[in-house]
Amino acid sequence: QVQLVESGGGLVQAGGSLRLSCAVSGGTFSRYTMGWFRQAPVKEREFVAAISWSGGRTNLGDSVKGRFTISRDNAKNTVYLQMNSLKSEDTAVYYCAADTGWLPPPSESLSAYDYWGQGTQVTVSS
Numbered sequence: 001q002v003q004l005v006e007s008g009g010g011l012v013q014a015g016g017s018l019r020l021s022c023a024v025s026g027g028t029f030s031r032y033t034m035g036w037f038r039q040a041p042v043k044e045r046e047f048v049a050a051i052s053w054s055g056g057r058t059n060l061g062d063s064v065k066g067r068f069t070i071s072r073d074n075a076k077n078t079v080y081l082q083m084n085s086l087k088s089e090d091t092a093v094y095y096c097a098a099d100t101g102w103l104p105p106p107s108e109s110l111s112a113y114d115y116w117g118q119g120t121q122v123t124v125s126s
Contacts, residue, residue, distance in 0.1 A: 002026040002115040004096045009120030012086055016124075020081040022096030022117060033099040033106050034072060034079040035113055038092035038122075045095070049081060050106030059106040063089075088126040093119040 008020040022034070035050040049070035050059045058070050069082040079096060097113035104112065 002032075002098055002100060004098060004115055004117035006094065006096045006117045006120040009094060009122045011123045011125065014086060014088055014124055014126045016086050017082070017084045018086065018122060020083065020094055020096075020120060020122075022079045022081075024077045024079070024096075024098060027098075027100060029077040029098075030074040031100070031103060033101075033104045033112075034070075035097045035099065035106070036070060036079075036081045037095045037097060037110065038090075039095070039119075040089075040092040043092075045110060047108040047110070048094070050108065051079060052106050053103050057106050059108060061108070083122070086122075086124045088124050091122060091124050093121050095119045 003025045006022050031053050036048040037045050039045040047061050051070045055072050067085045072079040096117040098115040099113045
């Protein structure tokens with residue numbers, strides 16, 4: 001059973017930075033594409049970023065390009081989301097997800113991911 005645990009969320013002022021972490025246990029992390037999604041109140045869950053199993057390919061949502069960076073450390077079974085220049089509209093619960101298919105590409109689709117974390121709250125004050 002694959003388990004994902006996010007950390008690093010919190011309250012930050014607009015223009016500030018946060019770094020989210022997602023620790024993965026179970027399975028073979030180095031074979032998984034990893035993604036970050038977020039969900040604000042009364043909104044649908046949306047794609048934020050994804051990274052391929054090797055880290056060689058990344059995919060970022062249009063609203064975060066140029067501000068967020070996704071990375072991974074396969075030795076630590078951890079994926080990161082570095083968030084800079086935060087805006088109030090970035091306020092949401094952020095979820096980490098794993099696509100455990102065979103060396104999958106970094107997809108934007110929620111349905112591609114079969115394991116999810118419990119989420120971590122990010123609040124950006126203006």
